[in-house]
Amino acid sequence: MAAPLIEMRDIEKHFGSVIALNGVSFTVNAGEVHCLLGDNGAGKSTFIKTMSGVHKATKGEMFVDGDLVHFVSARDAIDKGIATVYQDLAMIPLMSVTRNFFMGREPTRWVGPLRFVNFSEAHRITKEQMSKIGIDVRDPNQAVGTLSGGERQTVAIARAVYFGAKVLILDEPTSALGVRQTSMVLKYIDMVRKRGLGVVFITHNVRHAMAVGDRFTVLNRGQTLGTATRAEITPEELQDLMAGGKELAVLSETLGGTV
Amino acid sequence: MTADSPADPAASAQEEDERLKDISRLRKALIRPELGAISGAILVFVLFGIIAGDSGMFSAEGILNWSIVSAQFIVIAVGACLLMIAGEFDLSVGSMIGFSGIIIAIFSVHLGWPVWLAIILAFVMAMAIGAFNGYLVIKTKLPSFIVTLAFLFILRGLTIFLAIATTRKTIIGGVRDVAEGDWLAPLFGGKVLTGLFSWFAEQGWISTFTRGSRAGEPIVDGIPMLIVWAIALVIFAHILLTRTKFGNWIFASGGDAQSARYTGVPVDRVKILMFMFTAFCATVFATAQVMEFGSAAADRGLLKEFEAIISVVIGGALLTGGFGSVIGAALGAIIFGVVQQGLFFAGVESSLFRVFLGVILLLAVILNTYIRRMITGER
Incomplete structure (x- = not known):
C-alpha cells in the first residue's frame, strides 16, 4: 500500500x-x-x-x-x-463570493505595464464551481454574509x-x-x-x-x-471514549439517552 | 443539539429559496457603498445652489475656492479610507501634517538644504513614522486608535519643540523665496493649464483683474497642483482597491485578519503599507500647504485626522474595516468642503458649519448602515 x-x-x-x-x-x-x-x-x-x-x-x-x-x-x-x-x-x-474564493490566489492579467485581477475569469470560475456543489450563486458579487452557514463551509471546502x-x-x-x-x-x-x-x-x-x-x-x-x-x-463506544467513560453513561441514562 | 440525516439528498439539492424576494434592477443599481455619499453630495449642491446661487459660489473663482478646500480633504481622506478598510485608524494624520511642514521649512530655510531634498526628506521621515506606527500596532496587538493617539501628541510636541529649538519661532516663513527655481516644489505648489485659463479669459469666459499689477490677467489662472494630486490619488487608490490583488488583500485584512492570514494574505505587510500610504497623503497635504503659504507652522493640520475619518465614514466605509469605497470617501470630502465654503458664501454664521456637518454625518451614516446591511447580509 x-x-x-x-x-x-x-x-x-x-x-x-x-x-x-x-x-x-x-x-x-x-x-x-x-x-x-x-x-x-x-x-x-x-x-x-x-x-x-x-x-x-x-x-x-x-x-x-x-x-x-x-x-x-x-x-x-x-x-x-x-x-x-x-x-x-x-x-x-x-466580501463577495468571488473575492473570498480567490483570496490570496487572485488570477491576474496584464494591461500594459499594470497587473489587474481578472474578474471576469474569476467570476466565471466561481459560478462554475458553485454550481458544481449545488449552490446557486445568482451574482458572484454578492457578499458571503448573504450565504447560510452551511453554504459558507461548503464554499470554503470547494x-x-x-x-x-x-x-x-x-x-x-x-x-x-x-x-x-x-x-x-x-x-x-x-x-x-x-x-x-x-x-x-x-x-x-x-x-x-x-x-x-x-x-x-x-x-x-x-x-x-x-x-x-x-x-x-459503535457510536455508544465512541461517545464513552470521548467523554472519558462512566460519568456520561450514567448521566445519559438520567437524561433518557439524549446526550 | 443538531440531529442529522446525511442521506437525504432532496433536503439540500435545491436551494431555490422561496423566502427570498426578487430585487428590482433599479434597487440593485442603487445599492452601492457610495449611495449615502452620492445622495449627500447632490443634497448639498442643490441646497447651496438655492441659498448661495447668486453669491458667486458657482463662478470660476467660487468653484476654485471650494474645490481647493475639498481637494485638501480628499488628499487625506484617500489615505484614511484605505487604512480604515484595512482595519486600522491613524489619529496622527493632523500632527503628521504639522511635522512634515516644519521639517521642510527647517531644512530648506534654516539649514539651507535644496528644497527638493527637504521635501524628499519629509516624505521619507513621515513614511518611516507611518511604518513604525504600523509596526507597533502589529507587534503589540494594541488598537491602532491608542497607538496613533500617542503619536498625535508625540509628533505635535516634537514639531513645536523642533521649530522653537532651531528658529525660536513656531512659524517658519521664507519658503517661497528658497523654493524659487526648484524642480520639485512646483509639483506641489504650482498650477497647471495656465495657458488654457488665459485663453478662457481672452474669450471672456472667466473674468480678469481690472486693476492693480495683475490687471488683464485671469482671476483664476490655473488649476492648483493640490487638485491634481487629489484627482490622481483618488484614481490610484480606487483602482488599487477594486481592481488589483493587493486591493483584495486590503479588504481581507480589514474584514477578518485571521481568516486572511490562513489563506496566505500577508496581513502585516498590507497594514504597515497602508499606514505608510496615510503618512504619504498627509505629507502631500503638508507640502502643498507649505508651498501655497510660503511658510510652515507647528500648529498646522489640527483636527485633520477627524475630518479625514468623517469624510471616509460619510463615504460609506465601515469603522471596523473590511468595507468601503474611495469614491465614497472623495464625495464625503467634497461634501465637507462645499458645506464649509458654501456657508461662507451664503453669509451664514460660520459656527453653524459644525451643526450642519453633524447633521449630514448622522444622516449619511444612518443611510450607509442600512445600505451595508442590504449588501453584506449583516444583521
Missing part, C-alpha cells in the same frame, strides 16, 4: 509548562475520512494546528507522502496540499479542493449548523472523499462522525485513546 498522505508520529506539543499533546500518532490515507474526536480541551485544535503548520511540534515527526517535513508556517502546509478550513474563519462575510488540496482538515465544520445545513456539508465531505482526497474531520459530535467517517481517533487529555475503523466500533 502507498504511503499515507500524512503521517504524524509521536507528536508532542508543550506550551511552557503545559503539555497540550503528549505523543499523538495519526495517519490519513487518500480517499478516506478520518475523524478526530475529543471533548473540549482534549488537544484537537492544537493537533490540527500542528498538522497545518500553525504550531511547530515540540517533539515528533511528520511525513507527507512518506517524506519527512518540517513546517515553519501555514504557507508551507498549503504548498504541500494540506488545506485547513476553520469553523468561524472560513470566509470573510463582508475553494480548497479547487486549488488542489490533497488533504483537507475540517475544524468542526458542522458544530454551528442546523440540520439541513449539516447534511449539506456532510454530503459534500463524502463527495470530496470519492474524488480521492484525504479528509481529517474534527468534531465532537459522534453522529456526524459516524455519518461519514471511515476511521475514528479519539483524543483525550493530549493522548490518543486509539484508532478504530468503522466496523470495529
Whole structure:
C-alpha cells in the first residue's frame, strides 16, 4: 500500500509548562475520512494546528507522502496540499463570493505595464464551481454574509479542493449548523472523499462522525485513546471514549439517552 | 443539539429559496457603498445652489475656492479610507501634517538644504513614522486608535519643540523665496493649464483683474497642483482597491485578519503599507500647504485626522474595516468642503458649519448602515 498522505508520529506539543499533546500518532490515507474526536480541551485544535503548520511540534515527526517535513508556517502546509478550513474563519462575510474564493490566489492579467485581477475569469470560475456543489450563486458579487452557514463551509471546502488540496482538515465544520445545513456539508465531505482526497474531520459530535467517517481517533487529555475503523466500533463506544467513560453513561441514562 | 440525516439528498439539492424576494434592477443599481455619499453630495449642491446661487459660489473663482478646500480633504481622506478598510485608524494624520511642514521649512530655510531634498526628506521621515506606527500596532496587538493617539501628541510636541529649538519661532516663513527655481516644489505648489485659463479669459469666459499689477490677467489662472494630486490619488487608490490583488488583500485584512492570514494574505505587510500610504497623503497635504503659504507652522493640520475619518465614514466605509469605497470617501470630502465654503458664501454664521456637518454625518451614516446591511447580509 502507498504511503499515507500524512503521517504524524509521536507528536508532542508543550506550551511552557503545559503539555497540550503528549505523543499523538495519526495517519490519513487518500480517499478516506478520518475523524478526530475529543471533548473540549482534549488537544484537537492544537493537533490540527500542528498538522497545518500553525504550531511547530515540540517533539515528533511528520511525513507527507512518506517524506519527512518540517513546517515553519501555514504557507508551507498549503504548498504541500494540506488545506485547513476553520469553523468561524472560513470566509470573510463582508466580501463577495468571488473575492473570498480567490483570496490570496487572485488570477491576474496584464494591461500594459499594470497587473489587474481578472474578474471576469474569476467570476466565471466561481459560478462554475458553485454550481458544481449545488449552490446557486445568482451574482458572484454578492457578499458571503448573504450565504447560510452551511453554504459558507461548503464554499470554503470547494475553494480548497479547487486549488488542489490533497488533504483537507475540517475544524468542526458542522458544530454551528442546523440540520439541513449539516447534511449539506456532510454530503459534500463524502463527495470530496470519492474524488480521492484525504479528509481529517474534527468534531465532537459522534453522529456526524459516524455519518461519514471511515476511521475514528479519539483524543483525550493530549493522548490518543486509539484508532478504530468503522466496523470495529459503535457510536455508544465512541461517545464513552470521548467523554472519558462512566460519568456520561450514567448521566445519559438520567437524561433518557439524549446526550 | 443538531440531529442529522446525511442521506437525504432532496433536503439540500435545491436551494431555490422561496423566502427570498426578487430585487428590482433599479434597487440593485442603487445599492452601492457610495449611495449615502452620492445622495449627500447632490443634497448639498442643490441646497447651496438655492441659498448661495447668486453669491458667486458657482463662478470660476467660487468653484476654485471650494474645490481647493475639498481637494485638501480628499488628499487625506484617500489615505484614511484605505487604512480604515484595512482595519486600522491613524489619529496622527493632523500632527503628521504639522511635522512634515516644519521639517521642510527647517531644512530648506534654516539649514539651507535644496528644497527638493527637504521635501524628499519629509516624505521619507513621515513614511518611516507611518511604518513604525504600523509596526507597533502589529507587534503589540494594541488598537491602532491608542497607538496613533500617542503619536498625535508625540509628533505635535516634537514639531513645536523642533521649530522653537532651531528658529525660536513656531512659524517658519521664507519658503517661497528658497523654493524659487526648484524642480520639485512646483509639483506641489504650482498650477497647471495656465495657458488654457488665459485663453478662457481672452474669450471672456472667466473674468480678469481690472486693476492693480495683475490687471488683464485671469482671476483664476490655473488649476492648483493640490487638485491634481487629489484627482490622481483618488484614481490610484480606487483602482488599487477594486481592481488589483493587493486591493483584495486590503479588504481581507480589514474584514477578518485571521481568516486572511490562513489563506496566505500577508496581513502585516498590507497594514504597515497602508499606514505608510496615510503618512504619504498627509505629507502631500503638508507640502502643498507649505508651498501655497510660503511658510510652515507647528500648529498646522489640527483636527485633520477627524475630518479625514468623517469624510471616509460619510463615504460609506465601515469603522471596523473590511468595507468601503474611495469614491465614497472623495464625495464625503467634497461634501465637507462645499458645506464649509458654501456657508461662507451664503453669509451664514460660520459656527453653524459644525451643526450642519453633524447633521449630514448622522444622516449619511444612518443611510450607509442600512445600505451595508442590504449588501453584506449583516444583521
